[in-house]
């Protein structure tokens with residue numbers, strides 16, 4: 001199973017608040033192969049975002065083992081996690097999380113800054129990606145000068161600019177109207193066709209149907225994991 | 232670096248206001264220290280113009296350690312014979328002059344001015360390096376014949392005569408009429424010989440005794456053969472005078488001693504001024520810390536996002552540290568320029584001198600403040616957990 005880009009085994013995340021333990025994710029194991037397009041579904045509060053943050057190396061599990069592209073990161077230092085976030089993972093947030101006072105292209109360049117890539121090269125890579133997501137004419141717009149859908153596409157461009165092995169998206173269409181949402185999903189479909197591994201979280205059954213595999217979780221546990229054919 | 236600059240540019244007004252604290256602090260350090268060192272240089276210069284081979288013999292006990300506390304004018308017990316005794320009592324003494332001095336008014340055709348009147352021997356001028364700008368100085372003949380002639384310092388000359396020619400005119404001191412013999416070359420003011428030569432008027436010693444109705448020299452001015460002989464000369468003088476007088480009747484002061492006491496006093500003032508200004512620099516530094524802490528809190532989401540796309544704690548730390556160092560350094564440079572300009576502007580009122588050490592101190596200190604007060608906020612930013620930070624509203 002060398003083609004697994006992601007393998008998590010028996011991970012759990014327990015929050016302790018006022019001495020009371022709360023299990024947000026409990027004993028979840030999951031493997032994702034290179035090029036898969038996975039949708040994670042579940043009711044609100046079921047632990048989807050928590051799981052995604054662990055997969056995205058933004059958070060550490062309380063217990064369990066996480067392997068990203070064959071590297072066990074369970075005991076990796078903050079520094080190593082930062083590097084994996086920078087090189088292997090692209091994360092798309094529900095709230096876009098763009099830097100407000102920074103142009104679209106500078107937002108996309110950001111991950112490359114932390115890779116130590118020079119200004120000129122950074123700009124040309126970022127510009128190319130922005131063209132791919134259909135924003136070739138909005139390079140110097142600030143986020144406030146973009147529609148929600150356009151902002152999310154800038155965020156996707158930012159996630160893709162480092163050419164990561166895994167694209168993670170936590171409810172990428174959650175804050176968008178159905179038209180912009182459809183456009184984003186078309187973008188993902190194209191990425192999937194080009195062989196990108198995608199894991200996305202959604203409430204929406206229509207959105208989940210775009211994926212080739214649906215994982216359902218409830219109360220922090222996987223309750224269903226099935227492959228789906230394209231309609 | 233570029234990130235830090237960009238963040239500063241997007242917060243222009245705030246950055247400038249933060250800088251203002253540093254600017255004011257640095258500028259006042261430079262300015263106040265420049266006034267202090269200017270003062271020192273001025274005094275030293277005045278003494279140097281007199282030569283450091285002079286020894287003063289003053290009546291009574293003068294305690295140099297108590298600068299400022301002026302003792303009541305002591306009664307002189309010197310006699311004219313002391314002058315020749317002192318001259319004979321040492322091989323390293325080149326010249327001695329007795330001095331009587333009093334403040335007095337001097338008038339010329341309705342113009343009136345106050346000045347220190349000095350009665351001296353003719354050798355006083357050579358000893359003090361004073362020469363006549365116009366006319367001539369007092370001669371041995373003037374002293375021997377008790378002539379009523381006067382040599383004016385540049386200031387009383389100006390006060391009484393304006394641009395008119397003073398030489399040969401008759402002025403009145405007290406109620407006695409004197410003929411103006413000459414005007415001294417200006418030394419540019421200063422505290423030499425317990426007063427400013429430019430503000431003095433000088434008359435023959437013998438005439439002065441009669442003018443002031445006195446019989447004794449008030450003090451004596453001694454010139455040693457050279458600078459290194461001053462100590463020996465002073466001890467010779469003491470020995471000579473003790474034969475006739477008690478230890479408490481006189482004080483032998485070396486010019487060097489006087490100078491070092493005064494400069495020591497002035498350097499304390501300079502340091503005190505610099506210290507006061509440094510406090511405002513400190514306040515500026517705290518201002519930086521405050522603003523940077525606010526900035527870290529305000530930009531929590533930004534920090535979270537930067538971390539999410541791969542920034543390490545070190546990247547974030549450096550970004551914030553560089554930001555605060557840039558603010559304080561730029562503020563420091565502007566402050567140095569302003570302080571320098573200010574001290575130039577003050578030149579017309581007081582002598583100022585911008586010293587290299589105050590510039591280095593101020594710029595080093597401001598960079599240090601940037602680091603010291605930037606570190607705490609920067610560490611706080613670097614430690615933020617990416618998820619927590621992203622969730623922050």
Ligand SMILES: Nc1ncnc2c1ncn2[C@@H]1O[C@H](COP(=O)(O)OP(=O)(O)OP(=O)(O)O)[C@@H](O)[C@H]1O
Pocket residue numbers: 015016017022023024042043044045046047048049050051
């Ligand atoms: N920092 C935290 N401290 C305590 N509890 C937390 C924390 N973060 C998340 N939780 C809890 O963990 C559970 C799972 O949260 P999570 O955000 O993963 O849900 P979710 O499935 O993404 O929900 P939604 O669909 O509404 O986004 C929730 O009950 C939440 O209250």
Ligand SMILES: [Mg+2]
Pocket residue numbers: 048049050170
């Ligand atoms: Mg969620």
